[in-house]
Amino acid sequence: MRSRSRTANPDARMPLMDHLRELRNRLAKALLILALGAVVGAVFYDQVWNFLTEPYCSLPASQVVEGGGCSLIVTGPFDAFFVAFKVWLFVGALVTAPLWLYQLWAFVAPALHGSEKKYAYIFAPLAGLLFVSGAALAYSITALALQMLFGFLPEDADPFLTIGEYLSYMLIMMGMFGLGFVMPLLVVLLNIVGILSHEAIVKWRQVIIFSAFLIAAVVTPAEPISMLALAVPLIILFELAELFCFFNDRRRRRNDPAGDLSDDEISDLDDQPSDLDYTPSSLDDPDSEGESSKRS
Numbered sequence: 001m002r003s004r005s006r007t008a009n010p011d012a013r014m015p016l017m018d019h020l021r022e023l024r025n026r027l028a029k030a031l032l033i034l035a036l037g038a039v040v041g042a043v044f045y046d047q048v049w050n051f052l053t054e055p056y057c058s059l060p061a062s063q064v065v066e067g068g069g070c071s072l073i074v075t076g077p078f079d080a081f082f083v084a085f086k087v088w089l090f091v092g093a094l095v096t097a098p099l100w101l102y103q104l105w106a107f108v109a110p111a112l113h114g115s116e117k118k119y120a121y122i123f124a125p126l127a128g129l130l131f132v133s134g135a136a137l138a139y140s141i142t143a144l145a146l147q148m149l150f151g152f153l154p155e156d157a158d159p160f161l162t163i164g165e166y167l168s169y170m171l172i173m174m175g176m177f178g179l180g181f182v183m184p185l186l187v188v189l190l191n192i193v194g195i196l197s198h199e200a201i202v203k204w205r206q207v208i209i210f211s212a213f214l215i216a217a218v219v220t221p222a223e224p225i226s227m228l229a230l231a232v233p234l235i236i237l238f239e240l241a242e243l244f245c246f247f248n249d250r251r252r253r254r255n256d257p258a259g260d261l262s263d264d265e266i267s268d269l270d271d272q273p274s275d276l277d278y279t280p281s282s283l284d285d286p287d288s289e290g291e292s293s294k295r296s
Contacts, residue, residue, distance in 0.1 A: 026107045030100040037092025045084060048091055052170050055142035061150045061159050072163045083163045090171060097128070123189055127182050130237075134181030135174040137229060142173065145226045173226070176219040180230055184237035191245040198245040205242070209235055 041048065056062050057070040074080055093100075101124075109117060150159055190196035201208075212234040213227070220226035 023107060026103045030103040033096045033100045033103070034089070034092050037094075037096035038088040039092070040095050041088035041091030042084075044091065045087055048087055052087070052167065055139065056146060056161070056166060058143050059147055059150070061147070061153075071158075071160055072166060073160050075162050079162065079164050083167050086167055086171065119189065119192060123185060127185055130181040130185060131178035134177035134179070134233075137233070138173040138177035138226075139170075141225060141229050142170065145221060148225055149221060169221075173220065177230055180215070180219075180234050181237065183234070184241040187238065187241040188244050191241075191248055196245070198242065198249045201242050201245055208238060212238065 053070060053072065056072070062070045062072075105120070105124075109120075153159060187196060187201070191198070191201075213231045216227045216231035216234065220230055
């Protein structure tokens with residue numbers, strides 16, 4: 001039955017309502033997968049929370065209450081539940097990422113060509129690796145960044161962070177670092193599909209570098225460690241992406257005879273006259289050549 005439908009509809013085209021139903025079903029499955037992953041996060045909540053609070057608890061400034069360990073406080077009756085719920089979703093999204101990403105991929109894949117699918121299979125693991133690398137970098141510098149921020153406190157002031165503020169800080173830092181590390185990969189992808197050229201990247205290089213420092217200053221706290229830890233790797237990854245685009249565009253021009261021409265140039269025309277007996281139909285009719293020779 002499925003083969004008959006594919007034969008009748010080889011392009012797998014669907015009406016708009018069928019697309020919306022397909023999107024609804026895929027999103028419902030993805031949300032169900034996230035819910036099941038949140039259950040896993042609830043089971044390992046204590047271990048994950050200890051892992052997230054380790055950078056803060058390693059600082060002497062966190063030992064404010066004598067004999068009480070880390071001084072993370074609760075200021076509202078629902079703070080503990082919301083913090084736990086965020087941790088459950090965070091763990092669930094990480095653990096089940098291959099499953100719910102597949103649901104999104106299954107919705108988009110039918111509209112892609114063979115070469116585009118090949119690039120997606122390559123770039124998806126690289127994007128995941130870069131995101132994890134950025135999140136790991138954010139986690140590793142958290143203690144140093146907090147120590148610098150606590151250095152601005154007066155001598156008679158003690159840092160009392162709420163658990164909600166600290167968790168939001170950690171998730172934002174890890175998420176922004178992860179997304180930042182993926183952005184240069186998007187530049188490479190746009191160059192491969194022909195949307196972004198190396199010449200355009202060179203023209204906007206200074207703006208991109210300035211934007212990297214600006215974004216790093218906005219998404220990170222007002223201290224230089226986090227800003228430089230995000231901006232410098234972003235610029236390095238961007239330069240690597242630009243280098244790839246340079247070689248890819250040169251390879252593309254080498255394979256394209258008109259690739260070296262600018263937009264204002266025209267290609268050379270063949271000024272040699274063609275045979276009058278030649279007609280395009282002679283390629284399809286093998287007897288046409290014999291008839292033309294008889295006429296001659």
